[in-house]
Amino acid sequence: MKIKWENRYPRSKWPKKWHGLSMAAMKPYQKYVNRIKPGICGSYASAALIHYFVQEKYGYQVDMDKLIKVLKPLIEDRYPYRGTFPWDLKSGINDFIPKPLSVKTRYHLISNPIVLDQLNKENPLPVIVGTSRILGNSYGNHWVLVYACGYNEEGQLFYRAYDNHGRIGAVIPASQTLAAVWIEEKT
Numbered sequence: 604m605k606i607k608w609e610n611r612y613p614r615s616k617w618p619k620k621w622h623g624l625s626m627a628a629m630k631p632y633q634k635y636v637n638r639i640k641p642g643i644c645g646s647y648a649s650a651a652l653i654h655y656f657v658q659e660k661y662g663y664q665v666d667m668d669k670l671i672k673v674l675k676p677l678i679e680d681r682y683p684y685r686g687t688f689p690w691d692l693k694s695g696i697n698d699f700i701p702k703p704l705s706v707k708t709r710y711h712l713i714s715n716p717i718v719l720d721q722l723n724k725e726n727p728l729p730v731i732v733g734t735s736r737i738l739g740n741s742y743g744n745h746w747v748l749v750y751a752c753g754y755n756e757e758g759q760l761f762y763r764a765y766d767n768h769g770r771i772g773a774v775i776p777a778s779q780t781l782a783a784v785w786i787e788e789k790t
Contacts, residue, residue, distance in 0.1 A: 621753040
């Protein structure tokens with residue numbers, strides 16, 4: 604399947620300024636390309652989120668290949684239906700994270716408020732976001748890891764993401780996304 608990158612929004616329509624994390628923070632994930640058919644984008648996005656979170660919050664390095672391998676049955680193969688929903692990602696990540704860690708995974712059916720909240724924090728954390736074919740996204744139904752956001756000159760919100768197809772600088776209109784999944788520390 605050939606993806607038409609940002610065909611509806613040329614570079615001139617992208618935001619001039621981004622908030623959140625730098626593209627360099629996503630560089631380690633560029634080599635992790637989802638080549639499985641049908642894809643396991645939920646496992647790839649979840650592995651990158653966990654990897655980033657554990658490294659930033661606890662200073663531990665986790666093996667991405669092992670994360671993907673362990674998360675696949677917890678997320679992709681958990682239920683008999685095809686595809687993954689936000690609750691699949693949430694349950695899989697929660698089942699993977701050791702209970703002594705004081706964190707929880709959450710989801711929301713609309714990405715905008717969550718992405719803006721998480722990426723505008725003093726220490727921003729990436730958010731898994733679902734793109735939608737019905738809303739016109741060229742990825743179709745897909746999970747990406749959003750690490751930056753910004754508004755263009757016309758006031759449209761865009762996300763910058765690791766797409767698990769080998770791109771760490773994918774630009775996606777927020778209007779073409781639905782759910783968000785994120786990790787936060789318990790209070």
